Structures are given as C-alpha cells and as structure tokens.
Amino acid sequence: MLLDLETVVTQVRRQFKLFSVIVAAACVISIIVALLSRPVYRAEAVVAPVGDEGALSESTNQFGVLAGLLGSGGKNWNKAVAVLHSRHLIEELVTRENLLPVLFPKKNSWMPGTINNGRARGPTMGDAVLAFRNHILQIREDTKSGLATVRVEWFDPRVAAAWANELVALADEEQRGNAVTDAQSSLSALEREFEKVEGVELRGAIARLIEEQLKEKTVAGVRAEFQYRVIDRAVPADLDKRVQPTRTTMVLAGTLAGILLGVVVVVTRSERARKMLSRREATG
Numbered sequence: 001m002l003l004d005l006e007t008v009v010t011q012v013r014r015q016f017k018l019f020s021v022i023v024a025a026a027c028v029i030s031i032i033v034a035l036l037s038r039p040v041y042r043a044e045a046v047v048a049p050v051g052d053e054g055a056l057s058e059s060t061n062q063f064g065v066l067a068g069l070l071g072s073g074g075k076n077w078n079k080a081v082a083v084l085h086s087r088h089l090i091e092e093l094v095t096r097e098n099l100l101p102v103l104f105p106k107k108n109s110w111m112p113g114t115i116n117n118g119r120a121r122g123p124t125m126g127d128a129v130l131a132f133r134n135h136i137l138q139i140r141e142d143t144k145s146g147l148a149t150v151r152v153e154w155f156d157p158r159v160a161a162a163w164a165n166e167l168v169a170l171a172d173e174e175q176r177g178n179a180v181t182d183a184q185s186s187l188s189a190l191e192r193e194f195e196k197v198e199g200v201e202l203r204g205a206i207a208r209l210i211e212e213q214l215k216e217k218t219v220a221g222v223r224a225e226f227q228y229r230v231i232d233r234a235v236p237a238d239l240d241k242r243v244q245p246t247r248t249t250m251v252l253a254g255t256l257a258g259i260l261l262g263v264v265v266v267v268t269r270s271e272r273a274r275k276m277l278s279r280r281e282a283t284g
Contacts, residue, residue, distance in 0.1 A: 008263060011270045018269075022262035023255065030254020037250070039242035041157035043234040045150040045164040049077040050229045080227050081148045083171045085139040087129050092170055093163065094128045103131050137167070147231065153243060157236035164234035175227035176220050183217035 012019050083089060094100060104123035138151040150167055154160040187210060194206045220226055 008267060011266050012263065015266045015269065019262040019266050022265060023258040026258020026261065027251065027255045030251045030257075033254070034245060034247040034250040037245040037247075038155050039239075040153050040155060040244035041160050041237040041239075041241065042151060042153045042243045043157065043160035043164045043237060044152075044232070045168050045230065045234040046147055046232040047150065047168055047228040048147050048231050049080065050223070050225055050227055077146070080171070080175060081139065081141050083174065084148065084150055084167060085133065085137060089167065089171055089174065090129045090132045090137070091125055092174075093167060094125065094132070096170075097163075097166075100125075100128055103128050136163075150234070152234070157239065157241075161234040161236045168228055168230060172226050172228045179220040179226065180217055183213045183220065186213045187217070 094103075100123055104127065136153055138149075138153075140149040140151060142148070150164050152160045152164040152167075154163065190206055190210045190213065194203060194210065197203055197206065
C-alpha cells in the first residue's frame with residue numbers, strides 16, 4: 001500500500017481525535033518512563049605513567065637512585081593500561097567489595113538467565129566481569145598525551161568514584177607486587193651466580209646487577225605511586241549531572257514514536273474501511 005503525503009494528512013485530519021489520543025498516550029508514557037528510570041552517574045580518574053614528567057624527569061636522571069625513584073615505574077605503559085581493565089583486576093575488586101549482590105540484585109537489566117539442568121543458576125564471577133566490562137567500566141587511552149582515563153558509570157555517584165579510584169589503587173598494588181617479586185627472583189639468581197664465579201671482573205659485574213635489583217626492590221617498596229601517577233582522582237558527580245537517561249531525548253523519542261504509531265493506525269483504519277466499502281459495493 002503506497003500513500004502520498006497528501007493522503008496521509010487527509011486521513012489524519014479525518015481521524016484527528018484518535019491520532020491525538022495515541023500521540024498524547026505515547027508522550028505520557030515516555031515521560032513516566034523517563035522519570036522512573038534510575039539515573040546513571042559517571043566518575044573518572046585520570047592517570048599517567050610514573051616518571052613521565054618531561055623536564056623534571058630529564059633533570060633527575062643524572063642523580064642515580066633519585067632517577068630510579070622517579071623513572072623506573074613508567075616503563076611498559078601499554079601493559080599497565082591493559083591491566084586496568086583486565087579480568088583478574090575486576091575479579092579482585094568484586095571479591096574485595098563483595099559486589100555480586102550489588103551488581104545482580106533481584107531485578108537487574110543484565111541479570112543472567114542461563115538455566116542449567118532445568119534450574120536457573122545464580123550470577124557468577126564471569127557474569128560480574130562481563131557486566132563490569134559492558135556496562136560499568138571504560139578505559140580510554142590518549143596516546144598523544146600519554147594519559148589514561150578510568151571511567152566508571154553507576155547509579156550511585158559516590159560508589160562510582162570509589163570504584164574508579166580503587167581500581168587504580170589495585171592495579172598499582174599489583175604492579176608493585178610484580179616488581180618486588182621479579183626483583184627478588186633476580187636477586188636470588190644473581191646471588192647464586194656470584195657465589196659460583198671467581199673472576200674479579202665478572203664478580204664486579206654481577207655485584208652491580210645485584211645493586212640495581214636491590215634498588216628496584218627498594219623503589220617498589222617505598223614509592224607511594226609505583227606505576228600510575230594519579231593526575232585527577234575520581235570524585236562523585238553532582239546529582240543533577242546524570243549521564244543516563246537523557247530525559248528530554250526519551251520524551252522526544254517517545255512522542256515521535258507516538259506520531260508514527262498514530263499515522264499507521266489512522267491509515268490502516270482508513271484503508272480497512274475503504275476495502276470494506278468496496279466489498280459492499282461489489283456484493284450489492
């Protein structure tokens with residue numbers, strides 16, 4: 001059925017009361033849905049690699065241990081960014097804060113519905129990681145500035161900010177632990193080699209390596225920010241700064257849908273009436 005604009009306008013005018021009721025109902029429903037939808041707030045923590053301070057870093061590189069204190073944590077930044085949204089880091093946050101019941105209350109838009117042997121299963125850690133990655137956490141890296149943004153969106157602005165900051169802290173704690181473990185393993189291996197060799201030159205080289213590993217281990221233990229320098233901590237958003245839902249957009253979309261539905265109903269009714277009249281004339 002092909003109808004031109006003039007025909008549609010004519011049919012809408014003839015059944016304007018029905019059309020108006022449909023549009024008004026759609027508008028009211030969209031307003032109610034917009035008002036009842038839970039607001040979602042965004043919190044962001046901005047981090048940079050430790051030791052990436054430009055002129056300050058360059059000026060301190062000549063001072064031995066101080067250069068190590070400022071600069072060694074800035075290595076492998078790509079790996080450090082990947083850690084921020086890694087599965088094991090999210091699992092650690094979920095475990096520490098007991099977030100399964102928080103992420104999956106009785107009524108939740110991403111509540112898993114998998115049934116196993118006829119029985120609905122409860123949410124798992126895998127569900128929590130999937131929900132966090134798909135609905136809550138975003139990691140944005142600016143390759144030009146060398147900054148990474150940890151973005152968390154949640155219904156409570158204070159919780160969103162707390163999770164963003166804690167993820168950074170957990171990642172830094174993990175990187176620190178890995179550095180200490182690696183340094184200790186290297187120290188043990190170097191000390192064993194030092195006891196075996198006899199050449200003065202070789203023993204001196206191993207001693208220097210031992211000194212470097214001791215410095216790395218010390219740096220990891222004493223530096224407050226090991227891998228991630230927090231440029232801007234996440235803070236709770238104001239209650240009127242929701243990112244979802246955009247109520248104006250929801251109402252406009254609902255009204256537009258009502259207009260389209262109203263046109264379809266009006267045109268369908270008119271076409272049905274026309275066909276019935278044609279049948280009566282044919283049988284009459």
